[in-house]
Amino acid sequence: MRNLVCRLLMIAAVGGLMAAGAAQSAGTGTVAGIIDVYKTEVKTHGAKSFKDVVVYLEPTAPADYPPPVEHAVMDQRGLVFIPHVMAVQRGTTVDFLNSDHDRHNVYFLYDDTGETLDIGTWGPGQSVSHTFEKTGLVITLCQLHLEMAAYILVLEHPFFTMAEINPETQIAEYAIRQVPAGEYMLKVWHKKLKMKTGNVRVTVAAGQTTTVDVAITRAKYAE
Numbered sequence: 001m002r003n004l005v006c007r008l009l010m011i012a013a014v015g016g017l018m019a020a021g022a023a024q025s026a027g028t029g030t031v032a033g034i035i036d037v038y039k040t041e042v043k044t045h046g047a048k049s050f051k052d053v054v055v056y057l058e059p060t061a062p063a064d065y066p067p068p069v070e071h072a073v074m075d076q077r078g079l080v081f082i083p084h085v086m087a088v089q090r091g092t093t094v095d096f097l098n099s100d101h102d103r104h105n106v107y108f109l110y111d112d113t114g115e116t117l118d119i120g121t122w123g124p125g126q127s128v129s130h131t132f133e134k135t136g137l138v139i140t141l142c143q144l145h146l147e148m149a150a151y152i153l154v155l156e157h158p159f160f161t162m163a164e165i166n167p168e169t170q171i172a173e174y175a176i177r178q179v180p181a182g183e184y185m186l187k188v189w190h191k192k193l194k195m196k197t198g199n200v201r202v203t204v205a206a207g208q209t210t211t212v213d214v215a216i217t218r219a220k221y222a223e
């Protein structure tokens, strides 16, 4: 009888430890830093330097994360796609709005295959939704206004953000939050600029912020 109680207590203790371990591995951390733009050897923190930079993490081990239920929104307003650059997780539905008095069209040019897809032409106040099922860069265009263009980066995982300017320091910053603890590759996407030193391996620890400052430059100056 005493043995049985002992064993039950042990099982309870081990169970408790396992629960604590699971809670810890389910914990999340943050990866954050500043963005520096190098023009040849010159480094700038200027207000333009952060524009349209996507910073994202790719897990080094296979990992499945369900796509968000909420839709993302891309507007057409004043003959401009807003935002100009957008990152979404694969499986995300994007609502394409028309806030102009003109008709607009939306068609996609898939950067990796060169394939195109026209999702239609619609009038003021209307919208059409599209779910992005493939990863990669999708150049988004309007057949009716050839000057209109936007970039949608479809990523496998939800760990991405757009760099933003800190109004106090005027320095571009990013922060990717709620990242499960583990190993990741930090990557950057910009229309013209690349990471100066290539992708960076990052360790995320639960409850902590890992600081990784990012330097980007024109492709020909990247290492």
Ligand SMILES: [Cu+2]
Binding pocket: 076, 079, 103, 104, 105, 142, 143, 144, 145, 148
């Ligand atoms: Cu248009």
